[in-house]
Amino acid sequence: MTCETYEEQISALIDHELKDEETEVLFAHLSTCRRCRHSLQSVLDLRSDFGEQVPPMAPKELDEKVLQSETRPKLYAGDRKPMTLQVWKRRISIPMPVAAAMAIVLVAGTIVLTSLWTSPQTIYVTTLPTVEVRGNFP
């Protein structure tokens, strides 16, 4: 084997991708070859250089773009039954002015009905004048 081949194995060695028997042969060669020992040192230096790099971080704005995307289709839309709610559990969206008007009518109606129900009733008592009737009656 040439030093070029051993150098390729050195690269695999530091990645823990070398078989045991290949590792043995490589170490035997390293003990006698200065050039390959230099290659090993160089590859190890490079690895430590990479280790010192600070990884770039994803910007915060990305969270919103990915997670808040309203156009995102459902993952299992095809598999699942469409979600249906019973009628009395459904939510209905009503515009705010309509909802306000309904609330006013409801409150006003309640007040009117309550006042009609509970207001004291006036009893008019009419006293008729006594009329004296004279005469002969059969």
Added chain:
Amino acid sequence: MQTLTDEQLVERIKVDEVRGFAHLYHRYKHRVYAYCYRLLRHPQNAEDATQETFLKIHRSFQQLENPASLQTWIFSIARNEAFTILRRVKPVEELEKAENEVWEEEGPLERIVERERAEVVQRCLSLLKPAYREVLILREYEHLSYSEIARVTGASESAVKSALFKARKAMGVKLDSMMNERDER
């Protein structure tokens, strides 16, 4: 929740799509962004590629056959997105010509001006051809095995081994010359 394995996370997404997907996103967002950034060397392009990657993951989640290979599946999608942008920036012929060439052409703006070794290493990496750059990134930063890198890139394991060797050798030589150049200034 943090201790979920990738397989458990896939199951979680099937049960609770919204929370499960958010968990997946938070677990992988920095890694995917860093991978795209190192490949593309451009923050906005990296952000676009990352966004597209996660939207594609969401859209095609049912196509994930093996939950254990979630990580390589995500990186293969990110790779496709990054290379789509790379092709937009540079034509295909330029990316694929001279298969044996390790370095990309160095423009006047790409000349080394940095002083710190870390910056020199980063610049040196960015000058590698994408095919070599990506295997080095996946190995050194993402700690993927040769078989995982092969799955992400669609290459054979021996091709990955060879590309890593060539990339490291070229990086070593280039770094030495750059550092010497810097020391002489």
